[in-house]
Amino acid sequence: MxxxxxxxxxxxxxxxxxxxxxxxxxxxxxxxxxxxxxxxxxxxxxxxxxxxxxxxxxxxxxxxxxxxxxxxxxxxxxxxxxxxxxxxxxxxxxxxxxxxxxxxxxxxxxxxxxATAACPRSLLKRIAAQCQEMGYHAEYAQEFEWFNFRETPQSLQEKNFQQLEPLTPGMFGYSILRPSLESAFYHDLFDSLAQFDIPLEGLHTETGPGVYEAAIMHDEVIKAADKAALFKTAVKEIAYRHGAIATFMAKWDADLPGCSGHIHQSLWNLDKTNNLFYDADQPDRMSELMRQFIAGQLYCLPHITPMFAPTINSYKRLVEGAWAPTTVTWSIDNRTTALRILNHKEAYTRVEHRVSGSDTNPYLAIAAALASGLYGIRHKLPLDIPASVGNGYDDTRNGVLPKNLAEATQAMANSPVAAELFGAAFVDHFARSRDWEWRQYIRQVSDWELKRYFEII
Structure with a gap:
């Protein structure tokens, strides 16, 4: 209409x-x-x-x-x-x-x-307009992993967020069996989200008790971010109706995998007939534009990490061997690097940004991904970082990701690159909000500290 x-x-x-x-x-x-x-x-x-x-x-x-x-x-x-x-x-x-x-x-x-200093959707609209002015149509999609529990908001408080009951037990990724235990919820997610104009490309269990993963159909970049932003709340509301709680925390349990919010991205000509990332005549079928886009994302990543990892908890996910990257790396179809390139066919050629967690603000994460890629194109950055081979966790040639929110926020607050990408007013507001988040955290006394020091020290 x-x-x-x-x-x-x-x-x-x-x-x-x-x-x-x-x-x-x-x-x-x-x-x-x-x-x-x-x-x-x-x-x-x-x-x-x-x-x-x-x-x-x-x-x-x-x-x-x-x-x-x-x-x-x-x-x-x-x-x-x-x-x-x-x-x-x-x-x-x-x-x-x-x-x-x-x-x-x-x-x-x-x-x-x-709009200038704080509104995430307004920020993305400005960057999407820059993309169009450069002659590109940005096609994006975000996928999410999240855990489901047989709890209510009241029971979470009563249990003090301890000893929670997962929707289903055990580690059973890509299971056909486990969703049948909660088939009404499982099918309601797929069907109701489609009716709410958030069509899913796929829905399945991931490895972990009660964990699901959903890939949202790709769309124009602003519409894709709209769908991703609505997806998280929609899932929580649908879960409520089935007596469940859904959490998009990046890492709710130290012994379980974290929850990603990977971003899939490609640039097309304005009439959407050609994927500009694909070139059958170039090495690895990667166009020069795609190489510049990747180079920009890798160059900017240490300057804007809080956009992809915005909470204290985000950095508990970004650890070795937990299916999330820790290094500034890229490779073709490799799930241990920050950027994973998928390009076996033009229609599906894309860059998957794997740093982003499920706890992100989709507007900010997608804005950061697009802006940093355009930075590489605008500055004609060469992709002089070799593709990682094998275990990307071992490839530290181009540096590693920040270890915590304080380190990442300080880098962004002082970065002229971040200011160029998003404007000084936004960077100032966002950095202040992340500094506040860090200071709320360091004031707390954790269970770990009590158990470790209370009696012995």
Whole structure:
């Protein structure tokens, strides 16, 4: 439907309400239900939304180092605008109309501090526009792994997040048997997500108790990020309906594999007839454009790691032998490197970014992936890093990834490369939010410390 069709549908709908949401800096969906008339009245100028959403963390604790907003500014309303093209209906909520929103400038070009400094979707829109101006159509998809538990929000609190019951027991990746234990949930995921305009390419168990993996169908880069951002909350809501809790933590148990959020990416000509990463006449069928794109991603990666690993927990996943990379590497069809190249056929030729975890904000992770690839093309960077052979964990010739969020954040905050990619205002806001996250962590006394030191030291 075009924009007018959607407006007419809303006007004629039996439902007097619509739902909208946007992601904050942590990728958490924030939004509300509004009356149909308020929706129609706000299409041109947007709606007021308390800008505290850019001044607090995922637990609603206000930053003490905020610059974009804070106690010093009084937390005023900010103009949030609905994107009519994101219209869909939520099948598990009576088909209530739903829209994604962001804090982009108004149709008349009225500037938005939040779009420049904080809004993840607005950031991706700017980078996608740069991509198009360079003559490329960006085709993207994100895949996710996540664990499912037979718990509720209440039981998690009562158990203090200990001794949780996984949906199914044991290590059984790619199992046909295990999903049959929860077939209603399994098929509801696939079917309901499709009805919510998040079609899956595949859904299967991964190795670990109660863990699933889903690959979302690829799409234009902004639409792909929209689907990825909605996917995580949609899965959690569908799980609730089946008496389950889904977690997208990067690493919930030290003895189990972590959860990835790999990003699949390719550049095409603007009419989408040719995959510009594929060249049958070049070595390994890799075009010069693809080589520059890879070189840019590898060069920028140490400068922007928090975009792919945004939490304290992210770095518990990025360890050797845990199916996640630790080195700045690339290779063809190798799951131990940061970038995995898949190019046996033009239609499927792509770069898989394997640093990204399931705990990412999809808008930020995808924006970082695209921006860094375009950086390589814009600067005509040569791919002078040899492809890794065998175990990528042993290939440290081009450096290793940061070991924790503090190290990664400091590198990004001081990086002229990051400022060039995203703008100084965004880098400042994002780095402040990651610094806050680190400081909340180091104040805590963990169970490990109590068990190790309480009696003996």
């Amino acid at each position: 075009n924009q007018q069709d959607i407006i007419d549908f809303i006007k004629q709908s039996d439902s007097p309400k619509i739902k909208y949401a946007f992601t904050d800096i942590d990728g958490v969906l924030r939004g509300k239900i509004i009356h149909r008339q308020k929706f129609l009245d706000g299409l041109a100028d947007g709606f007021g939304f308390c800008d505290v959403v850019w001044g607090w963390d995922s637990a609603d604790a206000p930053y003490d180092n905020g610059k974009t907003t804070g106690w010093h500014s009084g937390y005023p309303d900010a103009p949030v605008r609905l994107d009519i093209e994101t219209f869909r209906q939520i099948p598990w909520e009576g088909n209530i109309p739903f829209f994604l929103a962001d804090f982009s400038p108004s149709p008349t070009g009225q500037p938005s501090t939040y």
